[in-house]
Amino acid sequence: MLLQQIFNGLALGMGYALIAVGYSLVFGILRLVNFSHGSVYAFGAEIAMVFIVSMRLGIIPGILLSMLFTGILGILIDKAALEPLRKKGSPPIASLITTIGISNIVTNLLIIFLGSEKRNFPNFFGHSGIHLLGGTVSMTQIMMCVISVILMLILVFIVFRTKIGLAMRASQQNAKAARMMGIDVNFVIRFTFFLAGVSAALAGVLIAGYYEIVYPNMGFMAGLKAFSAAVLGGIGSLPGAILGGLIIGNAESMAVMFLGSTYRDSVAFIILILVLILRPNGLFGRKGITKV
């Protein structure tokens, strides 16, 4: 029973981790909590559903197309709403409010065009399970973890081993200096939004496939919890996002088991508030320096 809950918590946590990565990537470079990320995640799942079920493009092309389109949505958000704010030098809070607005727009457009009802999403990996130490791990759970880890490795590779990754890290440390070195910082930021969108779409597809359910509002709660995970792990850090996701996922499972299902949603927020007050940089976060 306890072990089963831990397995469930791990699968859930992997999902949060995938969403949390998107928050971390954007935060790392812009110091911005991208509130629209939850709705981008829902967009990824919904559009994958359109490609796979309505247009019958097949699973793999459907997922790839959804990742592409969601990545482009990320770029669009940055280009249309956030870049002008950066150019104007608006205060950070203006960007935060802007992303809340975008989240409203994306979610409600999804509702208008696709309807608010919950719909069936195909499960890719079947339900056959492996018995392990008295609990059952389903194929879907295993594949979720595997794909998440692969995506994480790809992201780490991009950030630490490629030229664009170097530019990302440079912009992250000092955008002004990076610009002087000839880095097109706006391009780097757009690329970051693209990566965040792609990982959100993959998260959306995996989680929707895991629960076999998809609907436009799925991003709100999941987004907030993933954000808690990102903060817990140290926002801006990729391994932190994974660890944070796993902890939040398991904390939820434990809360349901020991406190009752109705408390599951509060757990993430309580962790979030405690972390922000006690250790604002999270587990892996670097110490923030307040510039005067």
Added chain:
Amino acid sequence: MDKTGKKWKLSSFESFAWRNAKLLWIILTVFLLMLPFVFRNPYFLTVVAKIGCYIILGLGLNLLTGYTGLVSLGHAGFVAIGAYTASLLSVKAGCPFFPSMLAGMLAAALIGALMGLPTLRVTGTYLSIITLGFGEIVKMVLMNWQSVTNGTLGVKNIPKPQIFGWKLTTANHGMYFLILFMIVLISLFCRSLMRSKTGRALRAIREDEMASTMMGIPVTAYKILAFVLSAVICALGGALYASLIGYIDPNTFNFDVSTLILSIVILGGMGTLRGIYVGAIVLIAFPELSRSLMKYRFVLYGAILVLMMRFRPSGILGWRSSLPYRLSGNVKKKLRKEADA
């Protein structure tokens, strides 16, 4: 600035209004007092009362976001605390409306002070996130604490306020005048607060926290004070609102409400009173005007946030007054004394 033309027009309007202030005030007073008797349509009056409630909530958040520069994404939580405390006291304990309302405000003040404490360590975006978490937690508590709050069943048949045995309802315009009275009271309070030392300290914190600390302003204390005052006003609004609608449940106070209040403050103009009135009127009245556009409502709220931040972060009416800054009597006296010495 390429908007100088518009600015000039607005400021000329401002000076026109200033010149004819007395006349305008008289017209407005007469208009507001006559309103329920001229437009007898109950639907219209319900919407007006709703706008009134949101003006109060907007004024509350404005103290925090507009004047002090702390953005709260969970103000629905304070509204809920005020509404629930007042309604539960009057429904379960049979306590009259006004003492219940005061109890709600007190409860919100305590929680507000508690919520202000994180400002010791956390600033900016992080603080906003904490308030968001706070709003959600309040909702969870209301849902789960069933023995007290009735859980998801909500509180029904919330009584209307009574003054000396006279029941204030929407039909006899009592609610309208009560809300109007509260708006005037709170507006006057905000105005005098902002002209006081406290108000100047809050604005100083908004403009530059570091500099304020240097000037010897106890920044944390003032931030907590802003939280408390803001929470109290929102709780008052919540109590009125609950009594107006007659039924509340935990979902009445969700994240959408917090966003709506924030949109009101931002649309009209942060840190101004006029902005809040206009913001509430526009955002509450708009969906009523075009029920056919209903499904685009939230898209529109979102668009307002995005476009305002992009093109006019100070809000529709958020320009700085071009009239000379008038020092308060106290300061003038002090200055005169210093000059004499």
Added chain:
Amino acid sequence: MKRNAMAVSMLLLAAMLFNAACSAGSGAGTTAAKNESGSQSAAENSGMDSAHPIKVAVAAPMTGDNSEYGIGFANAAKLMAKKWNENGGCLGREVQIVEYDDKNSSEEATTIAQKIVSEKDEIAGVIGHFSSGVCMTAAPIYEENHVIEISPSASHPDYSSIGDYIFRNNTVISKEGGASVDIAVNDLGKKKIGIISIMTDWGTNTSGIIKGILEGMKDKGVELVAHEEVMEGSDDYSAAIAKLNDAGAEAVICCGMYNLVAPVAKQYKRVNPDIAIIAFSNAYSTQLLELGGDAVNGVCFPVIFFADSEEQSIKDYVDAYTKAYGAAPSALSSQAYDSVGMLLTAIQNVGDTDSEKVKDELYKLDYHGVTGDTRFDKTGDVDKAFVKVTIKDGKFVKMD
């Protein structure tokens, strides 16, 4: 004081504009509705008076989380209006459906109720409000102003006793709860019952009633083994299911809409493929089949409307609905369909739209609709025979 004087003048202007637009807006809304239904029926008839239509308001969530239900109500109502208009209208006047979106929020509902009440000279009655809580907020306003409200979905015991003008074409939850428990205990022969309920006013209320019923059956060896409440909007019920399963539940009564029943069925059957799941009539919808797939096979529930019925009128209705909207009607939509029918029949019988007379007629009316024979009792409730339905090979079938 003076500095804000300019805001004052703007306020004046805004308020005046708003009031002007308010009256203009309501006018515009009705003309739009008229055009729509007018174009549908103009071809069939020429003698019908479309200048003085009979308007029926449908107030339900048209946007937001529960919009599928509100849209279902409106679709069904339009279908019924079309049927009447094809036969020359009601009292020779065209029937028009006016939609109001309450977003399933009590706050919106009070505003909408006020709006409907302020137009009560034109509106013959209200079909709607979706959830019980919202209905019970709006009902006193209708009652006070003598506007007839028929809710196709409210199930809270206290709803219809709010007043004489307040009706429902849905069974009270205590009766339906009894039917669900009956399926679990007598038809399926299960003794150990678990409850999983959604945390809404409906879910809390229903689970409480089920608990009471099970309590009374203790002497028959029936036992409530566990009760789990789950939040709306979380799709992971595995932890709650693990607890139910651990407690040894043989049958689970699932208090929620299709969007709870389908995921619970899926996730429960991974843990225990033999579990019996019993739901309520509001889960009777093709969306349950679509969302649940294979997992919902074997889910049982009591309904008062059954789309695959042999009866000709029901067949015609289901065909017409499917043709118009692309899917078979749900139980709640069908209840909305009959509600409109009853209101119009009462008006036809009275020969007037005067709400007091129509209300009196409604209490006397015996209406044979797609949701069975309907007769309001003195509080405005209906008592209907339940059909026990289960899902077999992805189709709704009657239980044997």
